[in-house]
Structure formats: C-alpha cells, structure tokens
Amino acid sequence: MQKLKYERPFIKKLNAGVMNKFATGNQSNPVTEIDGVPVKKLITEHGSPLFVLSEKKIRRNYRAALRAFDTRYPKVQFAWSYKTNYLNAVCNVFHQEGSWGEVVSGFEYQKAIKNGVPGNQIIFNGPGKKPEELLLAVQNDSLIHIDHFNELYTLIAICAGLSQKPRVAIRVNMDTGTYPLWDRFGFNYENGEAWSAIGKIIASGKLQLVGLHCHIGTFILNVSAYEKATTKMCDLAMRCKTDLNNPIQYLDMGGGFPSTNTLKGAYLPGIDTVPSIDDFAEAITTTILNFGFKQTELPLLILESGRLLIDDAGYLLGTVIANKRLSDGRRALVMDFGVNTLFTSFWYDHQVSPAQEFNPHLEPMTLYGPLCMNIDTIRENVNLPLLNAGDQVVVHKVGAYNMTQWMQFITYRPGVVMIAETGRVELIRSPETLEYVEAMENQVQYSK
Structure with a gap:
C-alpha cells in the first residue's frame, strides 16, 4: 500500500455557497x-x-433577441458589433441571420467589406476615423456616425469636391442615471452640444442627417437607463422634424445589454440579477411608440448588441x-x-x-x-x-x-x-x- 504524502493541517473556512431549495450548497456538475x-x-x-x-447557441441568442424587439416594434434592425468578436466565422453567422455590421475602426471596416457586407449595411462608429477611411465609407454609402466636431469638419471638407452626400448620424451622450457617465464619446444632450452639431450638419448642405445614435455604457443592469436614453433620443428626433424639417429615419440605441456573467464583487450570480432582453426591449420600444410619432413616421430601431448575443x-x-x-x-x-x-x-x-x-x-x-x-x-x-x-x-x-x-x-x-x-x-x-x-x-x- 502506497503511503500518502503528508500535508500539514490547516484551518479552513467553511463556504457552503448559495443554498438551494434543499438547504444544501450548490456545486457544479462536470461538463464533459x-x-x-x-x-x-x-x-x-x-x-x-x-x-x-457554439454556432447553435449563437443563432438561438440572435433569434431570441430579435424576437424580443420585433414582436414589440414594427421596424427593427440588428448590427453585429465587430469589436465584440471579429473572427470572420462568427461575423458571418450573424450576417447570415440578417445582421448588419457595426465597426469602430478602419481595420474592422475592411473586415466587414471582405465578409461581403454591403456598404450601405455597415455602420461606422468610433472616435478615430481617418480621412481616407471616411472617404471609403462615403464611397460605399455607409452610415457614418460622427463622434466629435473635428470629424464633422473633416467630413464636410472631404465632401466639398464630391457630388455624393453621405448619410450621417451623430453620437449623443447623456445623463441616464448610470455611473460612470460615458461623456467622452459623441455630443452631449444636456448642454446643447448635440443640437449644435445637428445644426452644423444641416447648415453645411454637404451631409444627409438620417439618424441619431447613442451607446450609454456597457453591461448596463438598469433598464430605466434605456427608457431615459430613448426619451432623449426621441426628443432630438422630434425637434429635427419640427424645427429643421429634417425627419430622422432611424434611432440607433447601441448596445450595452449584459450577459449573465457574474461581475466581480457582485453579491449574487449574474443569472439571478441580470434583466432579460425582453425587459430592455419593452422599455425601449414602449418609449418610442408612446412618444408621439405618426405610425407612418416611426423611425427604424437599430441595436448594436454584442456581448448579450455571444458571451x-x-x-x-x-x-x-x-x-x-x-x-x-x-x-x-x-x-x-x-x-x-x-x-x-x-x-x-x-x-x-x-x-x-x-x-x-x-x-x-x-x-x-x-x-x-x-x-x-x-x-x-x-x-x-x-x-x-x-x-x-x-x-x-x-x-x-x-x-x-x-x-x-x-x-x-x-x-x-x-x-x-x-x-x-x-x-x-x-x-x-x-x-x-x-x-x-x-x-x-x-x-x-
């Protein structure tokens, strides 16, 4: 009989974990x-x-998220967030399901083009677009989401010698009651910067303002934050129509929806605390539908979810x-x-x-x-x-x-x-x- 290796005794804290209905600690089953x-x-x-x-799980996640929105709202489009996972095999599964591409760099833009995504189905976000990348997006009729005034002025200058008027939106940041406030991206709603940017776009005569975009944060657990964000986006859209005679074709509410992972320091596991996608869909779509748009003028609702769909x-x-x-x-x-x-x-x-x-x-x-x-x-x-x-x-x-x-x-x-x-x-x-x-x-x- 082999002699067991000696280990010195020690005091161990008993940690039973979260109790189940039988008052015994939960433990994981083997995953074989x-x-x-x-x-x-x-x-x-x-x-x-x-x-x-898992291809099966990716497709199920996408279809469940789409169903949560398009059973509540008549015009919904998802755009796969390339930065979340830009392996071509992954992106192409989402594109096969009908998702557009949402990119935040020239590198990601080139991947989307190589994956066969039509230019008019690519949303170009991000604060670091280079002039040559903006020109490529204009030539491909992509949706360009302007992040700051320098980008706006660069884009206007690029279009000075072009007959084409690119389709653009502005990214809007705002106070939704979440912390930290993501005010480093886009134009602020509360201080009037977003409205000023809209005015400059219209006055330039070189760009088509067709949308408004926001992305209020990441792993957002507060459903009411999306209700507040949607209200402010709808307010801007309505003002564009009534004050500038420029109807907005789409509202892009970004992503930020959480997966059921457990955040470090959380008291309870994510599976027990994370709101469902139906909760977020209800808050966003109900706000738009109740805001006062005519049925024929409801904007297209775009979502750029990533983590929720693949984590x-x-x-x-x-x-x-x-x-x-x-x-x-x-x-x-x-x-x-x-x-x-x-x-x-x-x-x-x-x-x-x-x-x-x-x-x-x-x-x-x-x-x-x-x-x-x-x-x-x-x-x-x-x-x-x-x-x-x-x-x-x-x-x-x-x-x-x-x-x-x-x-x-x-x-x-x-x-x-x-x-x-x-x-x-x-x-x-x-x-x-x-x-x-x-x-x-x-x-x-x-x-x-």
Whole structure:
C-alpha cells in the first residue's frame, strides 16, 4: 500500500455557497461535452487551452433577441458589433441571420467589406476615423456616425469636391442615471452640444442627417437607463422634424445589454440579477411608440448588441498544470491559460467546471495562470474539487471580447474552434506558432 504524502493541517473556512431549495450548497456538475462533442476529444485534437464556440447557441441568442424587439416594434434592425468578436466565422453567422455590421475602426471596416457586407449595411462608429477611411465609407454609402466636431469638419471638407452626400448620424451622450457617465464619446444632450452639431450638419448642405445614435455604457443592469436614453433620443428626433424639417429615419440605441456573467464583487450570480432582453426591449420600444410619432413616421430601431448575443456561446477549455498550498493554507491551481488569454477574468468571476467526474467534496481555491506575473489570477476564490495536474476544466461565457482583446504575451494565443449545428468541429483560427509571432519582424545584421 502506497503511503500518502503528508500535508500539514490547516484551518479552513467553511463556504457552503448559495443554498438551494434543499438547504444544501450548490456545486457544479462536470461538463464533459459541448453540443454533444466530448471535451477530452476537443483537447486531444486541437490542444489546450482551446476556445470553443457554439454556432447553435449563437443563432438561438440572435433569434431570441430579435424576437424580443420585433414582436414589440414594427421596424427593427440588428448590427453585429465587430469589436465584440471579429473572427470572420462568427461575423458571418450573424450576417447570415440578417445582421448588419457595426465597426469602430478602419481595420474592422475592411473586415466587414471582405465578409461581403454591403456598404450601405455597415455602420461606422468610433472616435478615430481617418480621412481616407471616411472617404471609403462615403464611397460605399455607409452610415457614418460622427463622434466629435473635428470629424464633422473633416467630413464636410472631404465632401466639398464630391457630388455624393453621405448619410450621417451623430453620437449623443447623456445623463441616464448610470455611473460612470460615458461623456467622452459623441455630443452631449444636456448642454446643447448635440443640437449644435445637428445644426452644423444641416447648415453645411454637404451631409444627409438620417439618424441619431447613442451607446450609454456597457453591461448596463438598469433598464430605466434605456427608457431615459430613448426619451432623449426621441426628443432630438422630434425637434429635427419640427424645427429643421429634417425627419430622422432611424434611432440607433447601441448596445450595452449584459450577459449573465457574474461581475466581480457582485453579491449574487449574474443569472439571478441580470434583466432579460425582453425587459430592455419593452422599455425601449414602449418609449418610442408612446412618444408621439405618426405610425407612418416611426423611425427604424437599430441595436448594436454584442456581448448579450455571444458571451454564453463561448467556452475556454484548459488543463491543470499544478496544484499547491499557499502560505495561508488555501489551495491554488496553476492553469495553462492566463489573463492574456482570458482577458475578461479582470471583469467577471467566470463559472469554472471540471471536465471529468470528481470527488463531491469542494474546497475554496485560487486559480492562477502560467504567466510569470503576479496579476495573472483567473479566479480569486472558487469552490472546486481537488484537481490534479492533467485534469481539465471548462470556463463558461467567454465568447465576448476575449478573442479580440487577448494578447500574445509570454505564451502563444490558442486555437479557436466552432461546433457547427451539424455537430462538425471546424478550426476557425489556428493556434499561434513561433513562425507566426516572428513573421512581422525584420532581420537586421549588425556589424561590430
């Protein structure tokens, strides 16, 4: 009989977790497959760590969000937020579902064009548009959302020698009772800056003011904030019609709708506290319908949701490198993925599930990544069974922002696969290699 390794005794705080109806602590079940594909098979064939996306879940999320709005309002259009996840395979699923493209840079604009999105179905947002990018958007008849006066003046100058009058909107920032106020983007509603920008657009004679745009923040949990924002947008639209004889064709309410991830420091899990998309849809559409527009003059409602549509369609598979005891007695796991791969671990307490059967006894643990950096903490505290080196885990709801904000730092960025509705596993982004990382370096010979 093999002698067990000695571990010194320590005092452990009992953490039962949130009680269920049987007055016992909840614990995660093992997650051994995703959309019918075994986790172990995915890791064996594509390596660890590995991002996994579910086409089935993406399509279901999109259709549910669209249904929430178009069952309440007659004219609705979604525009996929490229910055949330701009892998082409992801974008094209949304475009197949009927979504336009919403981009915030020339790089994203070029991706949308390459993905076959018609120019008149691309919304060009963002504060950093270059003159040549604005000209391209004008030539493609894209919707240009003006962020500041410098951009407005640049666009007017570009159009001075053109017969084409681009279709534009202004981005409006406002006080909706949320903190922090996102006043760094667009023109302010309360101090009259937005109305001044509208006046300059009309007076220029070079631009067509066809829309108004706002994006009040991110991961907004207060439904009433959208009611306030919609009221102020409708007020501007009505004034454009009555005071300037310039009817507004669309109101773009942006995104910011939360997923059911759990924010760091939250008292309760996100699944129990996040409003549903129906709650947001009811607040926005009811406000527009009750504002006083004639039925024939209702503006098109555009939504630029990202996180809500893809967060829970993404998973990160990873492997335990080591387990250890910290100086205070807590157990810690070292994983093969870190904050450079899972950027949203700075924002959320992601759900982490073992990928194999486990002992039912749980213990509070800290999850670290493999980086030689003290900030590389995936979870400060999470209840898990004892996992040994070589065991695998599944991190949930990672589809938004991780595959656009990840960094090649110390380790390679992993591959990404999508499980198609048919069950076929498709590699949509290969894992990085040394040759890929060094491809942009130039070889320089130095002489003594």
